[in-house]
Structures are given as C-alpha cells and as structure tokens.
Amino acid sequence: MKNMNVTCNDRDRIFEDGTLAEWAALEAHATTCPPCAEELGAWKSLSFAAQELRDYTESPALWPRIERALAEEAERKTLRAERRGWFSFFRNIPIGWQTVAASAFVLVLTISAGWFYLHPPRNGQPGDQSLLKSKALKEVESAETTYVQAIDKLAAEAKRQLDNPATPLLANYHEKLLVLDSAIADLRAQAGMNPSNAQLRQQLLAMYQEKQHTLEEVLETKQ
Amino acid sequence: MGTMGLALPWKARISSTPRERGTRVEPSEHFAGGHHPAVVDAPSEDAALAAACRSGDLRAYERLYAMHGARMKNLARNVLGNPIDAEDAVQETFLKVHRSIASFRGQSSFITWTYRILINTCYDARRSRLRKKEVANEDSEETPRHEPRAPGAHPALRMALERALAKLTQHQRDVFLLYEVEGFRHAEIAGMLELTETASKNTLFQAKKNLRLMLEPPRSSAAEAR
Numbered sequence: 541m542k543n544m545n546v547t548c549n550d551r552d553r554i555f556e557d558g559t560l561a562e563w564a565a566l567e568a569h570a571t572t573c574p575p576c577a578e579e580l581g582a583w584k585s586l587s588f589a590a591q592e593l594r595d596y597t598e599s600p601a602l603w604p605r606i607e608r609a610l611a612e613e614a615e616r617k618t619l620r621a622e623r624r625g626w627f628s629f630f631r632n633i634p635i636g637w638q639t640v641a642a643s644a645f646v647l648v649l650t651i652s653a654g655w656f657y658l659h660p661p662r663n664g665q666p667g668d669q670s671l672l673k674s675k676a677l678k679e680v681e682s683a684e685t686t687y688v689q690a691i692d693k694l695a696a697e698a699k700r701q702l703d704n705p706a707t708p709l710l711a712n713y714h715e716k717l718l719v720l721d722s723a724i725a726d727l728r729a730q731a732g733m734n735p736s737n738a739q740l741r742q743q744l745l746a747m748y749q750e751k752q753h754t755l756e757e758v759l760e761t762k763q
Numbered sequence: 764m765g766t767m768g769l770a771l772p773w774k775a776r777i778s779s780t781p782r783e784r785g786t787r788v789e790p791s792e793h794f795a796g797g798h799h800p801a802v803v804d805a806p807s808e809d810a811a812l813a814a815a816c817r818s819g820d821l822r823a824y825e826r827l828y829a830m831h832g833a834r835m836k837n838l839a840r841n842v843l844g845n846p847i848d849a850e851d852a853v854q855e856t857f858l859k860v861h862r863s864i865a866s867f868r869g870q871s872s873f874i875t876w877t878y879r880i881l882i883n884t885c886y887d888a889r890r891s892r893l894r895k896k897e898v899a900n901e902d903s904e905e906t907p908r909h910e911p912r913a914p915g916a917h918p919a920l921r922m923a924l925e926r927a928l929a930k931l932t933q934h935q936r937d938v939f940l941l942y943e944v945e946g947f948r949h950a951e952i953a954g955m956l957e958l959t960e961t962a963s964k965n966t967l968f969q970a971k972k973n974l975r976l977m978l979e980p981p982r983s984s985a986a987e988a989r
Contacts, residue, residue: 557961589920592924595840596833606853607825610821
C-alpha cells in the first residue's frame, strides 16, 4: 500500500470517520508527533475503558422468568383470539336479523318474567330448588345473553358518535346510557344473587329496552 | 508531552494491552475484532429467527435470548444503572417483541428492531422512575444509580467512566454504549436510534471528545505526575 501523508489537522476527521489506511497513516505520523501520539493514546484509551462496562455474566433466573411471562402472554393471546372469534359470529349477522333476535328475546323475557310474576315462588317449599333449575329460567338466561349481545352490537355501532358527540342531544344520550349501564350492572349483580326473582328480571328487562331504544335513537340521529 | 493525561489507571493502556476483549479503537466500519460472536447475524439467520418468533415458537425466543440476552441486559444495565431494572427491561422487551412481532415488516434487521425496542423500554423505565421520584418529592434530576457489578480489572476506571457517561447527552451516551461497549456497527446503531450513519459517527466523536475532557486531569497535576 502506498504511504499516505496525514497531518495533525487530519486527526479529528480520522477519529470521526477515518479509513483503515488513514488510521495506519495517523499511527505512523504519531511516532514522530508527540501531540498526535498523546491524542491517539487518549482516544484508544477510551475504547479500552469502555470494556470495563461490559459484563456478560450469566443470569440463570432471567430466561426462566421470561419464558414464563411469554407462555402466559401466549395463553392470553389465544384466549383473546377465541373470544374475538365468538363475537365475530354476532358481527356477521345482519342488523335486521339482530333486531329480530332482540325482539324474540324481549318476547321470551316478557313471557318468562310475567310467568314468574304471576306464579311467585313460595319460600320454604320443596319446589324452590326445582324452580331455580327450571327450563324457563335457563331460557330466560339464554335469551338474555343473546339480547345483551345484540344490544352490545348496537352500542358498538353507536360508540363513535357517543364518544365524540357532535350535538348536545348526543351528549345527553351518552350520559343517559352511562346511567343505564350503571343501573343494569347493579340489577345484574342483584339478579345474580337471586336468579328466580321475577321482579328484578322485569326491571332488568325494562332497563335493557330503554337502552335499546336510546341506542336506536342515537343511530337514527346518525342517519 | 509524554503520556496521555486521563485521570484513570491507564497503566494497562492500549498499545501494551492485548485486545483479547476486542477494544474498538480502529475505524468503525473496518472493525475486525469480532469480540462478540453475535455482533453481526447473517441476514438469513436473522430472517429465520424473526419468522420463528412470529410463529410463536418459544424456542426461537430462547435462541434470541441465548444470542443476545446477556448483551441486552448489559446495555440495559448501563442505561438504567442497576441489574434489577435491567432484567425487568429485558423481560419487557421480550414481551413487546412477542406482542408486536406481527407488525415487524423487515425494514431493518430483526435484531436491530429488538434492540430498538429495548432502548425505548429503557427510556420508558427511566421516565417512569423519574415520575415516581417527582411524586415522592425527591431530587428530580435523573442520574442512574450504579450498583456494584462483577469486579472488573479496573474498578476505578469503570466508576470514573460511569460518572462521566452520566454527564453526556442521552444520544451521545447511547451511541458510546452501543458502539464501544456492545460492539455494534454504526449502520446498526443508526437503525436502533433512528438516525443516520453519519450522525452516529459524529455523535460518537462528540461523546469521546467530551469524555476525554471530563476524564482528563488538570494540566498541573498531570505535569506533577510526570
């Protein structure tokens, strides 16, 4: 390789972005230039000192910890995907059919709740336990689940409008829905403790109907 | 003008020290030390590892850890100052990689992308620590608390360097750590810190210049030492 001439003025440039040949030339220049020799030594010393910050000691507990966290994360991911798959079934049903399902549910719920209202269970009678497991109650619960999912679909459609209400009316609807949701949550908790209480079921039904109407009004506003 | 005057135990300085640990003193892109076997991963290997991680194969993550875990922890430790926070940051990085691997499109190498996540995770951890400090009404200045580590050959040198590094700008410190300590190339650092290769070189130059000034003893004491 042909010898390259460098001067003290080239030093910083070579430190910053010099080629191999330039570094070799600087080394050669430093043998006869004490200031450059000192600078070069200091520059290299920093690289040497940096090695003191390198500590690749094994951490035996770290990988098992990460592995556990990854496995838990993977499990959560799978559960989320399964849940999404289940709800996507409802999303694929046309809105008309959802309305029909919701109406059917309301009908079943009304009949069931009426039946319970007209035939209240008598405490202490042996028939109480069978009433809790009755087919009607299962139907009510199943219909309620479908109805709630249909309402949730409506709520999802109206969400964007409600999150950023363009008019005071929409803001009012938003507040009303928040109140309804809170009341529904309370009633659901009570109904969970006493599933055969027809009065609670009726109140819950009324709340759901109100929520449905409110959401329909919101969606109509959109149209 | 004999010896250079850094205020550090420099007896074992460069020329007399064999580079068994691969000091980076030569031009950046002509580095031939190979001090770490995983500094440069073959592109095909990198892509294969990314694909395996994307498929959710835990063994792929284990391989990533085997190849880079120690280096990731070392980098996190140097940024955060203690091994506990560093281990948390590495774990969080693996979880983030797992969560967002579907969005990795291969614009950079998988390893570069992983280190970028690690660095951001470290920044987040530091910010969160700072917020906690502020809430606790303590000193709000964020200075990494460096806890003892495995004894090196020159503990005084290490401590002096850690103190000096804490005074650099965040970018200068990161580039110095990635290049001089972890042995990455400027092209890789550019990908990790989202800057240009030239900027990475210039930042390293500025960092070393500042460190040199901070670690140099006053001229008078240097003269006395001679």
